[in-house]
Amino acid sequence: MADYPVSFEVEPQTTERNRMTVAFRLILAIPHMLLVGGPGFGIGVGGDRTGALGTVAGVLAVINWFIIVFTGRANEGILSLQQYYLRWRARALAYEALLRDEYPPFGDGDYPVSADFPAVVEDRNRWTVGFRFLLVIPQAIALLFVLIAWGVTALIGWFAVLFTGRYPDGLWQFGQGVMRWTLRVEVYILLLRDEYPPFSLK
Numbered sequence: 001m002a003d004y005p006v007s008f009e010v011e012p013q014t015t016e017r018n019r020m021t022v023a024f025r026l027i028l029a030i031p032h033m034l035l036v037g038g039p040g041f042g043i044g045v046g047g048d049r050t051g052a053l054g055t056v057a058g059v060l061a062v063i064n065w066f067i068i069v070f071t072g073r074a075n076e077g078i079l080s081l082q083q084y085y086l087r088w089r090a091r092a093l094a095y096e097a098l099l100r101d102e103y104p105p106f107g108d109g110d111y112p113v114s115a116d117f118p119a120v121v122e123d124r125n126r127w128t129v130g131f132r133f134l135l136v137i138p139q140a141i142a143l144l145f146v147l148i149a150w151g152v153t154a155l156i157g158w159f160a161v162l163f164t165g166r167y168p169d170g171l172w173q174f175g176q177g178v179m180r181w182t183l184r185v186e187v188y189i190l191l192l193r194d195e196y197p198p199f200s201l202k
Helices: 019-023 030-036 047-071 076-096 126-130 137-164 169-189
Strands: 007-010 113-116
Touching (some): 019 137, 047 076, 076 113
Antiparallel strands (some): 007 113
């Protein structure tokens, strides 16, 4: 949704793909996966999904949960580290999900991905933060099915690139939408914002 304050846009790359790096993408992406996780519903599913930095961001979210519930204000330093993690994760996901072929930077750096994760410090909604773990359940259930569908389409896209050098546009757009939805839910779980994320790929 255009009016939702969290965005994720990848510069399209559906033709003239690098078949060699696509063929070995899972191996090439391991360093990033260890640090910021792989495709999927990262936060709250385990270190294999979040990576080392994501695990730290998750632990800090628990600390920030107490801070917000008792003061109505988030800790700015915690939010900054979580934003850093999400920016890095957004670039890594574009690579891991076969949306781009360029190897992503470790940390912040130039990459053909536009990702914005604005955080709110003051005037937080203590009620929605207090019950965040319950409020996110419908999103987690919906994303589970969406990610299963994405896994199937990503496999089809992988074979398409290997045999034709081209990622079918519709499948590429679906992959970008799934990663966008996932990141928005992670922003919500990490307590950067209080607005409920849309059930949407756009």
